[in-house]
Amino acid sequence: VSRKYSEIEDFYQKICSNYSNVTLPPFPRKVLFVGEADIRERRVAFNKIVQAIAKERQLATSPELLDFLGLNSSDPVDQKWEKYCPYQIEEGDFFKQEPLEEPKLHIGSNPAETLDEEEEDEEVDLDPLGILK
Numbered sequence: 028v029s030r031k032y033s034e035i036e037d038f039y040q041k042i043c044s045n046y047s048n049v050t051l052p053p054f055p056r057k058v059l060f061v062g063e064a065d066i067r068e069r070r071v072a073f074n075k076i077v078q079a080i081a082k083e084r085q086l087a088t089s090p091e092l093l094d095f096l097g098l099n100s101s102d103p104v105d106q107k108w109e110k111y112c113p114y115q116i117e118e119g120d121f122f123k124q125e126p127l128e129e130p131k132l133h134i135g136s137n138p139a140e141t142l143d144e145e146e147e148d149e150e151v152d153l154d155p156l157g158i159l160k
Contacts, residue, residue, distance in 0.1 A: 036057075041091045049085065052072065080092060
């Protein structure tokens, strides 16, 4: 999710005011001129905030978080699913890497025939308008 600093700050303030019983890591400072070091510091701080939110069931399922992520849904199907799907903390890689499918080789009965067919496809001669010559 890509958000501006001000949007993240608004979200943080909503969470802090609506859930005052939960303590979150401090919000990164606002500076007039943002350098590379500031950006790195902010990313680390935002990551800590997100991890703290994910650990708190009340925050992880909050309408504020869902709205911030663009997932706030009034769809009855989604609401019914949430009722039957218990909250679970998932550990491990958030972006599960699926193995890539290996390319399939086309093996003809006769290798010479396969080569001829490929060459024939390449020999189609078209003019600039796509009309066969």
